[in-house]
Amino acid sequence: MTVKEAANIWNVSVRMVQRYCFDGRIKGARKDGKSWVIPKNATKPEKIIKKAVNIKSGFIDTSMLMPLMNTPFKPGKCIDYINSIENEDKKNIALCEYYYFSGQADKAAKESEMYLNSNNLSLKLSAYLIYAYSNLSLGNVKNTQYALSMLKKIASSKKDIPILKDASAFIATAAAILLHLPLPNEIPPMKEYINFLPEGLRMFALYVHAHYRYLQGEYERSIGIVETAIALQKETYPISSIYLHLVAVMDYMSIKNVKKAQKHLLAAWDLARPDDLIEAFGEHHGLLGGMLEAVIKKDWPDDFKRIIDITYRFSEGWRKVHNPITGRDVADNLTTTEFAAAMLAARGWTNQEIGEHMNISANTVKQYMSSAFQKLGINQRQDLKKYMLD
Structure with missing residues (x-):
């Protein structure tokens, strides 16, 4: 056959x-x-994902490490770039990235699985990161937890080989911070490995660092990282830049600078829309302070609906991993609109301010807040914060 x-x-x-x-x-x-x-009576090979992996073997080739993220392709030409890649393995990993960043988690999980046991460490690290996040969106939390544990294991095993240690540290750090999880003790700080990374991955590492500063409440410092990274990049790396702009939205909304937040959101959208790279918007929905409802929903309603679908799938898996590890009880029973309104309320916004921002009336905001209070079993706004994202 x-x-x-x-x-x-x-x-x-x-x-x-x-x-x-x-x-x-x-x-x-x-x-x-x-x-x-293939013989007609051949049987499907057994999965080897759960078997022990010899992580001491392998080699590193940074051109194979998240190659799509590390490429300054022209918006609208993403698929053309992938098709132009001559190396089959590199092309396959780039395609896995595209599937994930365009919201096709099922395809990303299936395609990345075949590289989990690759002898090429760059391919393996890329595959585990994609596999972890795509399975999160599919609700396969055990697969996500397995992939995260393997990334941590690989990172801790490469201490004696600097270039391997640096590549592993980058991927493991990204996996932990984007899930708002504590960093493993054995992972070195970013300043020890960022110079090793090629420019596209360096931009994403700076996004990860900015996201970490956001989680610490250091919004101005996070903004400084983003603005500097965008200003200094020699070429625009669309995927990394999308994520950088979105963390800037998070920061500016935290300090109530809506004008600058909107500017960064539209910059991210201009990079993402030509290639349908909408996953990042779904991942960050709860942190964007209603900006998707304020900007994307009215002008791109169909795209907004697809982003919200991604949000529901991703956030459900995210909470199943995040809440037990951190002990946080981030709300899982609010609609995306209720959550966005509650996030702004937790940051001190009035109903009138929330309504003007989200293009709805203050009375509608009041209804959303009443529903959120009832679902969370609370009576006052100061109790919202413990159920919201960091």
């Missing part, structure tokens, strides 16, 4: 079957010209 026929029977991707063949995991499979021929 053909690779496509095997993929349909085994319910995996064509690339996964090709990988099985290439790794010699299908008995009797052979190459016929450029295609693989």
Whole structure:
């Protein structure tokens, strides 16, 4: 049978079957010209994701580490860039990134799984990061927890090889901070590894650092990191820049500078929309202070609905990982609009201010707040904060 026929029977991707063949995991499979021929009675190879991985082996090639994130492709030309990549493994990982950042978590999880045991550490690290977050959106929390544990394990095992340690530290730090989880003790501070990273990944590392400063309540410092990173980059790396602009929105909304927050949101949207890179907006919804409702909803209603779908899926998995580890009880029973209004109320905004910002009446805001109070079992605004995001 053909690779496509095997993929349909085994319910995996064509690339996964090709990988099985290439790794010699299908008995009797052979190459016929450029295609693989597979025995009709062949069975699907057993998963090896849960087996021990020899993390002491492997090598690092930074061009293979999140290659799409590390490329200054022109907005609207993302797929063209991916198709132009000659190295098959690099192309596959870049495609995994695209699937994830465009909100296609199911495809991202399936495609990244085939690289979890790669001997190339860059491919492995990239795959684990994509696998962790895509499974979060799919509700497969055990797979997410497994991937996070492997990233932590890899990071702690590379202390004696600087370049491997630095690559592992970057990915493990990103995985922890974006889930608002405590950093593992064995991971070094960013200043020890950021210079190793190529520019596109350095921009994302600065986003991660800015996000960390936001979580510490250091909004002005976070803004400084973002503005400096954007000003100094030689070329625009769309994915990293989208995330940088969004953390700036979070910061400016925290200090009630709505005008600058809107400027950064639209800058992120201009980079994301041509290639449908909407995942980041769904991930950050609760932290953007109703900015999506104020700006995106009215002008791009269909895109807004898709972003909200991503928000519900991502936030459900996020809370299942975040709440037990941190002991926080971030609300999971509010609608996205109720949550956005409650976040602003927790920051001291009045109903009138919230209504003007979100393009709704003060009475409608009052109804949202009453509903939120009832669902959370509280009676006053000062009790909101413990149920909101950091």
